[in-house]
Amino acid sequence: MRVFTNKSNLRSELPNPVVTLGTFDGVHLGHRKVLDKLINVGDKFNREVLVITYWPHPRTILSPENDIPKLLSTLENKIYLFEKLSIPNLLIIAFTKELAEKRHDEFVTELLVNTLNVHSVVVGYDHRFGKNRTGSFDYLSENSHSFNINVFEVAPFMLNNVPISSTKIRKALIDGHLDYANQMLGYHYFVEGKVIKGLKLGTKINFPTANIALDFAKQQLPKDGVYLVKTEFDNLSFFGMLNTGENPTVKGKGRSIEVHLFDFNGNIYGKKIKISFLKNLRQEKKFSSVDELKEQLLIDKQTSLEIINSNSF
Amino acid sequence: MLSKTSKPYLLDFVKGEVILFDKPLLYSSFDVIRKIKKIIRIRKIGHAGTLDPLATGLMILCTGKKTKEIDQFQNLPKTYSGTMKLGATTRSFDLETTVDHVFDISNLTHDTIINATKHFKGEIMQFPPVFSAIKIDGKRVYQSARKGENKDIPSRKVIIYDFQITAINLPFVDFIICCSKGTYIRSLIHDFGKSLDNGAFVSDLRRLKIGDYHVDDAINFAEFSEIVNSAEKIVLE
Numbered sequence: 001m002r003v004f005t006n007k008s009n010l011r012s013e014l015p016n017p018v019v020t021l022g023t024f025d026g027v028h029l030g031h032r033k034v035l036d037k038l039i040n041v042g043d044k045f046n047r048e049v050l051v052i053t054y055w056p057h058p059r060t061i062l063s064p065e066n067d068i069p070k071l072l073s074t075l076e077n078k079i080y081l082f083e084k085l086s087i088p089n090l091l092i093i094a095f096t097k098e099l100a101e102k103r104h105d106e107f108v109t110e111l112l113v114n115t116l117n118v119h120s121v122v123v124g125y126d127h128r129f130g131k132n133r134t135g136s137f138d139y140l141s142e143n144s145h146s147f148n149i150n151v152f153e154v155a156p157f158m159l160n161n162v163p164i165s166s167t168k169i170r171k172a173l174i175d176g177h178l179d180y181a182n183q184m185l186g187y188h189y190f191v192e193g194k195v196i197k198g199l200k201l202g203t204k205i206n207f208p209t210a211n212i213a214l215d216f217a218k219q220q221l222p223k224d225g226v227y228l229v230k231t232e233f234d235n236l237s238f239f240g241m242l243n244t245g246e247n248p249t250v251k252g253k254g255r256s257i258e259v260h261l262f263d264f265n266g267n268i269y270g271k272k273i274k275i276s277f278l279k280n281l282r283q284e285k286k287f288s289s290v291d292e293l294k295e296q297l298l299i300d301k302q303t304s305l306e307i308i309n310s311n312s313f
Numbered sequence: 314m315l316s317k318t319s320k321p322y323l324l325d326f327v328k329g330e331v332i333l334f335d336k337p338l339l340y341s342s343f344d345v346i347r348k349i350k351k352i353i354r355i356r357k358i359g360h361a362g363t364l365d366p367l368a369t370g371l372m373i374l375c376t377g378k379k380t381k382e383i384d385q386f387q388n389l390p391k392t393y394s395g396t397m398k399l400g401a402t403t404r405s406f407d408l409e410t411t412v413d414h415v416f417d418i419s420n421l422t423h424d425t426i427i428n429a430t431k432h433f434k435g436e437i438m439q440f441p442p443v444f445s446a447i448k449i450d451g452k453r454v455y456q457s458a459r460k461g462e463n464k465d466i467p468s469r470k471v472i473i474y475d476f477q478i479t480a481i482n483l484p485f486v487d488f489i490i491c492c493s494k495g496t497y498i499r500s501l502i503h504d505f506g507k508s509l510d511n512g513a514f515v516s517d518l519r520r521l522k523i524g525d526y527h528v529d530d531a532i533n534f535a536e537f538s539e540i541v542n543s544a545e546k547i548v549l550e
Contacts, residue, residue, distance in 0.1 A: 037338065044339035125485065141411055153408065155396040155516045158480035158487050 104130025329379030
């Protein structure tokens with residue numbers, strides 16, 4: 001995949017492309033419906049296809065500080081997901097206050113017509129653009145002749161009678177409905193972080209854990225609790241159990257994310273680690289003794305191994 | 314039958330093959346025939362039922378002597394899944410032409426939408442869309458429609474075996490329809506909008522089944538070329 005960050009010289013590389021635009025946080029099944037149609041339209045008209053995405057997330061610029069959502073994917077993750085979907089070209093547009101001030105007609109004329117000379121545009125049913133989000137499919141469709149752009153709309157992807165959206169996925173994660181979130185994403189939700197030194201309390205009860213600092217503190221974590229996860233680092237992959245929360249049993253430890261890896265013994269401090277959430281094992285709870293905690297961890301491990309062996313995640 | 318599970322060395326397009334094909338978006342049914350003809354260089358080939366350019370899904374293609382069996386496939390009931398958009402109409406009843414009327418949808422409830430399907434089950438009369446491949450006076454009606462003329466198309470009787478609303482997210486409504494030969498889903502959705510004192514057009518349409526043949530077993534252009542190539546290699550060996 002070619003990733004462009006400068007749109008001004010794009011016209012020579014992609015003379016008359018078929019494009020779609022959006023924030024694409026999470027690159028979920030609804031987004032994939034848009035991307036499928038994009039590829040179809042590109043094939044039919046024999047044109048290069050281009051995904052245009054904004055970074056940072058417009059709401060991190062526009063929303064009041066207490067209403068900025070945590071994100072499902074970092075820019076790096078988004079690029080990774082587009083790559084996996086075989087998107088050939090990606091343009092990243094810096095989302096600024098200045099861009100947000102552009103009227104929707106200016107936005108289309110400047111970006112799609114003058115800068116990119118777009119052949120066709122594929123838009124999701126809920127995509128909005130321009131100042132105060134006034135531009136939509138309807139506007140593009142009504143003016144398709146004057147812009148000389150073909151316009152295609154993509155209806156929502158419905159799951160259990162609900163349209164999939166990044167907001168719904170965030171909410172499902174916050175509410176502890178990991179399976180539902182994963183179903184809407186079409187993959188297991190993942191975060192990336194770095195392994196840091198912890199208190200080494202787990203080692204004392206034979207459950208050594210890797211403490212994780214998230215690369216991107218603004219990334220949405222699933223609800224506090226214990227999860228079956230798959231971890232990846234250095235091209236290796238291990239299953240494990242992850243605890244995220246306040247650590248009620250161990251006094252004074254505070255909020256943390258830690259993972260115990262199955263069948264692994266080694267030093268991974270400082271390594272970059274990818275963690276995919278496969279299954280919620282249980283909620284976080286306070287134990288009256290460390291022994292009781294250890295007993296529960298053994299049960300959790302047993303449950304995890306059963307899930308792994310039956311492939312039911 | 315050439316499908317996802319066929320063995321390439323058994324192919325004989327002249328003697329006749331039946332191909333389960335998954336039509337991509339924006340290709341007309343004739344585009345499909347033309348492209349397949351190019352790949353296998355055969356003269357006799359036909360399909361058992363047109364799919365609009367904006368629809369995707371199952372087409373049954375017959376080559377060689379098997380073209381005699383086209384009617385038999387054509388007569389089978391067909392199952393579609395799709396999405397309609399309420400609150401607007403277009404002249405083509407899909408997005409091939411732009412919106413010409415808009416309607417307020419604020420008074421539509423899930424119940425009224427679901428109840429309205431009742432009027433469209435069993436034997437119904439429908440007018441084919443003016444943008445359709447039907448011939449009147451030897452001319453395709455869509456050719457007149459593109460010029461802005463409206464020919465009188467006679468209505469015809471079709472059977473709707475099933476019409477289910479599977480999801481509602483206004484203005485979008487997802488549906489599954491099983492119907493007889495000759496049914497125009499676009500007309501059905503247009504009439505459905507009318508029955509709600511509103512407007513509706515087809516936003517997405519995919520043919521899932523013709524009789525018991527399922528699109529899950531159908532192949533696309535790339536898979537078809539691959540099968541034909543490997544068949545040729547086997548012949549050369």
